[in-house]
Amino acid sequence: MRQIKAELVSQTKIASSIFEAIVYHEAIDDHFQPGQFVHVKAGMGSNPLLRRPISICHVDPEKHLLTMIYRAEGKGTRLLSEMVPGGEIDLLGPLGQGFPVGNLGAGDTAWLVGGGIGVPPLYYLSQELTKRGVTVKHVHGFQTEAVVFYEEKFKAFGPVTITTADGSYGEEGFVTNQLNHDVDYLFACGPTPMLRALESFPAKKGVYLSLEQRMGCGIGACLACVCHVQGDETGLAYRKVCSDGPVFQAGEVVL
Amino acid sequence: MSRLHIELPGLQLKNPIMPASGCFGFGREYSQFYELDQLGAIMVKATTEKPRFGNPTPRVAETTSGMLNAIGLQNPGLEKVMNEELPWLSQYDVPIIANVAGSTIDDYVAVAKRISTASNVHALELNISCPNVKEGGLAFGTVPETAYEVTKAVKDVSDVPVYVKLSPNVTDIVQIAKVVESAGADGLTMINTLLGMRIDLKTGKPILANGAGGLSGPAIKPVAIRMIHQVSQQVSIPIIGMGGVQTAEDVIEYFLAGASAVAVGTANFVDPFTCPTIIESLPVLLDELGVNHISELTGRSWKKEWNLQSSSH
Numbered sequence: 001m002r003q004i005k006a007e008l009v010s011q012t013k014i015a016s017s018i019f020e021a022i023v024y025h026e027a028i029d030d031h032f033q034p035g036q037f038v039h040v041k042a043g044m045g046s047n048p049l050l051r052r053p054i055s056i057c058h059v060d061p062e063k064h065l066l067t068m069i070y071r072a073e074g075k076g077t078r079l080l081s082e083m084v085p086g087g088e089i090d091l092l093g094p095l096g097q098g099f100p101v102g103n104l105g106a107g108d109t110a111w112l113v114g115g116g117i118g119v120p121p122l123y124y125l126s127q128e129l130t131k132r133g134v135t136v137k138h139v140h141g142f143q144t145e146a147v148v149f150y151e152e153k154f155k156a157f158g159p160v161t162i163t164t165a166d167g168s169y170g171e172e173g174f175v176t177n178q179l180n181h182d183v184d185y186l187f188a189c190g191p192t193p194m195l196r197a198l199e200s201f202p203a204k205k206g207v208y209l210s211l212e213q214r215m216g217c218g219i220g221a222c223l224a225c226v227c228h229v230q231g232d233e234t235g236l237a238y239r240k241v242c243s244d245g246p247v248f249q250a251g252e253v254v255l
Numbered sequence: 256m257s258r259l260h261i262e263l264p265g266l267q268l269k270n271p272i273m274p275a276s277g278c279f280g281f282g283r284e285y286s287q288f289y290e291l292d293q294l295g296a297i298m299v300k301a302t303t304e305k306p307r308f309g310n311p312t313p314r315v316a317e318t319t320s321g322m323l324n325a326i327g328l329q330n331p332g333l334e335k336v337m338n339e340e341l342p343w344l345s346q347y348d349v350p351i352i353a354n355v356a357g358s359t360i361d362d363y364v365a366v367a368k369r370i371s372t373a374s375n376v377h378a379l380e381l382n383i384s385c386p387n388v389k390e391g392g393l394a395f396g397t398v399p400e401t402a403y404e405v406t407k408a409v410k411d412v413s414d415v416p417v418y419v420k421l422s423p424n425v426t427d428i429v430q431i432a433k434v435v436e437s438a439g440a441d442g443l444t445m446i447n448t449l450l451g452m453r454i455d456l457k458t459g460k461p462i463l464a465n466g467a468g469g470l471s472g473p474a475i476k477p478v479a480i481r482m483i484h485q486v487s488q489q490v491s492i493p494i495i496g497m498g499g500v501q502t503a504e505d506v507i508e509y510f511l512a513g514a515s516a517v518a519v520g521t522a523n524f525v526d527p528f529t530c531p532t533i534i535e536s537l538p539v540l541l542d543e544l545g546v547n548h549i550s551e552l553t554g555r556s557w558k559k560e561w562n563l564q565s566s567s568h
Contacts, residue, residue: 001287002288003288003526003527003528041525041526046320046472046473046501046525047319047320048317049317049318049320049321049322049472049473049521049525050315050317050322050524050525051524051525092527213312213313214312214313214314214315214316215315216315216322216324216524217284217523217524217527218524219284219285219287219527220280220283220284221278221279221280221284221285221523221524222277222278222280222315222324222326222524223280223309223314223326223329224312224313224314224315224324224326225312225314226308226309226312226314226329227312228308235308236306236307236308238308238329243284
């Protein structure tokens with residue numbers, strides 16, 4: 001983990017309010033793992049004040065490039081979306097614990113399930129799993145057609161099913177209706193209700209969920225993003241989403 | 256002697272810069288970025304007798320040039336702080352100011368008595384101003400009688416000097432400051448956060464699960480400056496100032512208002528290197544201002560003799 005002043009290489013609007021930013025810095029290397037995130041300072045000065053946690057969508061360790069996909073909805077992300085190539089982006093990272101890629105190998109099968117802006121970290125995960133010989137299948141849920149992104153990109157690694165809540169694209173309804181149970185692993189990132197629905201999914205070897213929470217420092221100091229631990233009767237045990245997560249094995253924390 | 260060296264009750268500070276309580280944990284996270292020995296002191300996370308989980312999430316919400324928090328004094332409890340956190344910090348040559356919190360006077364006394372015996376704890380910061388807990392906290396810091404009582408009780412049992420952390424959520428902060436001084440406080444730290452709230456337009460409800468929270472960050476700096484300017488003229492104990500400090504210039508402003516040292520809070524979240532950057536920048540800024548030692552600046556905004564000096568320059 002370190003502070004990096006990265007150079008914005010490209011910035012592309014890839015769906016309604018959804019932007020893909022690629023940044024360069026020589027410190028961007030294979031320490032950046034799928035499921036981790038970077039904490040990004042948006043704009044100069046103190047408004048907005050805090051950093052924005054943005055998931056790692058892709059890393060090219062040889063070219064030292066990091067891809068981030070984010071939704072421009074608040075002041076900070078809107079400022080970020082207005083930046084042009086050549087600009088400097090101050091980020092802390094890589095932060096948090098990512099997906100346990102190393103546990104999987106050739107012959108394993110995995111569902112990758114994303115919801116909305118929870119889809120991006122699954123891209124790097126899918127690439128790394130495929131490299132290890134894992135068979136991956138994707139189900140990605142979005143609100144509506146206008147916010148669907150990266151469908152073709154994911155197809156390079158395995159089949160992709162898109163669902164939309166309003167039925168305007170792909171299958172109508174939620175991701176949970178599209179999954180069959182015969183799989184070794186399930187990895188998911190998206191809104192909490194979606195994660196809750198997948199918490200007890202009967203994958204043979206493991207279910208891993210990437211959580212979202214409002215953060216302060218992003219490094220485990222401020223205790224803004226804590227969650228309870230399942231089965232803890234004292235009510236005192238906790239995990240920090242930013243530094244113990246954001247990826248947890250299903251059943252570890254209370255969603 | 257270094258031009259940043261400061262001597263305060265119980266504290267020999269290499270420099271007047273320290274992270275503020277609640278914004279630095281017990282130092283472990285920030286030790287990944289820099290050597291903690293560089294700091295003047297460390298104000299560690301508030302400690303209560305028993306462990307506390309704190310409030311439900313969301314616990315933070317951003318505001319214009321600031322943030323609201325309602326962490327709720329989450330901490331591992333006195334036992335663990337004594338056995339794990341403070342011993343871990345003792346590897347660094349830096350004085351610790353232990354922030355003491357509780358729900359009753361007995362709680363405060365129990366924590367103060369024990370934590371003040373830790374070898375690297377050189378002072379206590381009595382937290383009678385946390386706005387995010389139902390009992391204790393702010394309730395002690397807004398009523399002069401109880402502020403007096405808890406300060407005196409803690410002074411009676413503490414092995415080290417006691418600084419009282421004042422709340423800005425009062426009508427007359429000078430009155431509270433004078434009362435805790437008369438109860439034996441060795442110093443003041445000010446200010447804690449200002450009570451605030453943000454409401455989510457989509458849900459129509461407060462963003463923080465706790466409803467209200469404490470406002471910190473650059474937005475509150477002018478409030479803190481005004482209060483230190485007032486209080487420092489009315490008490491004879493030193494003040495450690497805090498609230499929205501981000502730069503060496505902010506630190507100078509606090510000294511001019513009447514502070515003798517300065518703590519950095521929210522800025523640590525924005526830039527983990529804020530404290531070392533300020534420490535490095537201060538001598539350059541003192542040169543620019545033509546000031547030899549930083550302590551010369553304390554209270555210049557209201558000191559009459561300084562008016563005479565400055566006009567003769």
